[in-house]
Amino acid sequence: MTEKQLQGPNRFVSEGLATSSECQTLVNTAKMFALSGDGYHGYQSPFTVFEKFRGITLSRATALVYFNLLEPQYLRLLLQISDLGKTKIEEFFKIKKPLFFTYTHLVCRSAQQHAPINRTDYSHMIHADNCNLISDTVCEKQPPAYTYRDYSAIIYLNDDFEGGEFVFAGDTNGEKIQSVINPKCGRMVAFSSGPENLHGVRAVKKGSRCAIALWFTFDPKHSETDRDEAWEVLGKMK
Numbered sequence: 001m002t003e004k005q006l007q008g009p010n011r012f013v014s015e016g017l018a019t020s021s022e023c024q025t026l027v028n029t030a031k032m033f034a035l036s037g038d039g040y041h042g043y044q045s046p047f048t049v050f051e052k053f054r055g056i057t058l059s060r061a062t063a064l065v066y067f068n069l070l071e072p073q074y075l076r077l078l079l080q081i082s083d084l085g086k087t088k089i090e091e092f093f094k095i096k097k098p099l100f101f102t103y104t105h106l107v108c109r110s111a112q113q114h115a116p117i118n119r120t121d122y123s124h125m126i127h128a129d130n131c132n133l134i135s136d137t138v139c140e141k142q143p144p145a146y147t148y149r150d151y152s153a154i155i156y157l158n159d160d161f162e163g164g165e166f167v168f169a170g171d172t173n174g175e176k177i178q179s180v181i182n183p184k185c186g187r188m189v190a191f192s193s194g195p196e197n198l199h200g201v202r203a204v205k206k207g208s209r210c211a212i213a214l215w216f217t218f219d220p221k222h223s224e225t226d227r228d229e230a231w232e233v234l235g236k237m238k
């Protein structure tokens, strides 16, 4: 899908970033090892009470490998698939200067048993990734926003759930939906992280929606040191 089909600038969708067995492997890893709230400062339901968020950060995946609780190949797969995502972004946006990973998160959003089937709230309300969205025209580029994020990407791992569509929107309330992307194994949506790309996730009504969320920066100060450590540990485990 192109910027025109997606109805906005600096965004694209790419397919085939992972095979179905790779997706299955990562979904199983996520379901087995992800902790409630990991990567969300311990909050189990950071955005909606009707879903549980379970995540694995790179640092915890690396620790699990180090202590022989997780097979190194699973961590390697996570790193390799996200590297492929980075390459696609550099190609699409014709990036000539160094781009760094700033955060990698394997995360599943799961509908709670008690969630009403007709809920209309969002799994993740409309937002921008590098500024605090105050109104349709104001997005403040200051903390607590991650102001150093330049590009965002989500690589999807499954589609056996209900709801959970990713949307690009032209307004804060999601009344002006520009395009809708259905998650699917190996599909990646990528975009620049500013207010030109307001986006959100519709309610996950049934099942578990798993994905690799990635953020990138041009600022070397915010480069993801956990990724270097992950490769270092993998190098020692051979």
Ligand SMILES: O=C(O)CCC(=O)C(=O)O
Residues within 6 Å of the ligand: 124, 129, 154, 166, 199, 200, 201, 211, 213
């Ligand atoms: O999971 C998705 O499709 C999007 C998640 C997102 O926008 C975020 O975590 O900032």
Ligand SMILES: [Fe+2]
Residues within 6 Å of the ligand: 127, 128, 129, 152, 199
């Ligand atoms: Fe986001």
